[in-house]
Amino acid sequence: MAALIDAINIKRKSVFEFEGAPYYCMDAEVSTPTARGGQTLVRLKMRNLLTRAVFDKTFKAGDKFPEPDLEYVDATYLYKDGSGAYFMDESTYETVSLTADQYGEALDYLIDNTALQLHKYNGNPIGVVLPVxxxxxxxxxxxxxxxxxxxxxxxxxxxxxxxxxxxxxxxxxxxxxxxxxxxxxxxxxxx
The missing domain is CATH 2.40.50.140 (Nucleic acid-binding proteins)
Incomplete structure (x- = not known):
């Protein structure tokens, strides 16, 4: 079973699973109440890694989230055509295709044979991680x-x-x- 992460421990650039989807934390803000008995709240600006949607949500400090089944795989950008962009998985030498929604604006920075990483969730590619x-x-x-x-x-x-x-x-x-x-x-x- 995947480890659980407390909401209070989620920091910027953390990943966690919420409502069956992987999320990336873009910003975290903890608000501690001044009154006795008040609950500590954690406000997260988070990006859904499947849909790319960004939103803010507030959680109680003790809320728990599972760690998502995410992995990063070394890959090389090959080319783009009308149906998507193609990458070679360096570990299996398979060609992997991503849709425009999955690669976003990454092609603004990619030329043929650029090394990068593919982001996989439950073994399926969901996006790319560009070099810095x-x-x-x-x-x-x-x-x-x-x-x-x-x-x-x-x-x-x-x-x-x-x-x-x-x-x-x-x-x-x-x-x-x-x-x-x-x-x-x-x-x-x-x-």
Whole structure:
């Protein structure tokens, strides 16, 4: 039997099962009452890992949740077509397909042969876990204008996946940039 997790012990980035579905905790807030006999409450901002829906829910501190049957499997992004995106499970060498609802915005950061992890629930793939940073080529950006060098000045750059991000003025077409998959922001230039 899976271990039980108390609501008071659920922290940011924890996973737990609620009403038969796996959830990811995006934020947790504990409120302790000042009156005697009041119950400690835990307010969770949580994401359903199957439907991707996000909502807030308040639980009593002693409420218990089972640990979900989640696993992370090393995989490689292969390609996308009209019916979904395809990944190779590195442990079994099987091709796994995910629908647009399952991979979400992950393709904004993926080029062929990118290493990542597949998220599986009860043995079935439900989503992807991107690397923290990816390296992508800049395919289009406006040239910097001489004299437009105020500190912190940025411009738009279109990357090879179609994603548009803000980059410093010195970035030009053909440069390879490091992008955070959590924030979608420029994290550096690859020399």
């Amino acid at each position: 940073f990816v390296e992508l080529d800049v395919v289009y950006t406006e040239p910097a204008v001489k004299g437009d060098t105020s500190s912190g000045a940025v411009k738009d750059a279109k990357l090879e996946t179609g994603l548009i991000i803000k980059v410093p003025l010195f970035i030009k077409e053909g440069d390879k940039v490091k992008v955070s998959t959590e924030s979608g922001e420029f994290a550096g230039r690859i020399l």
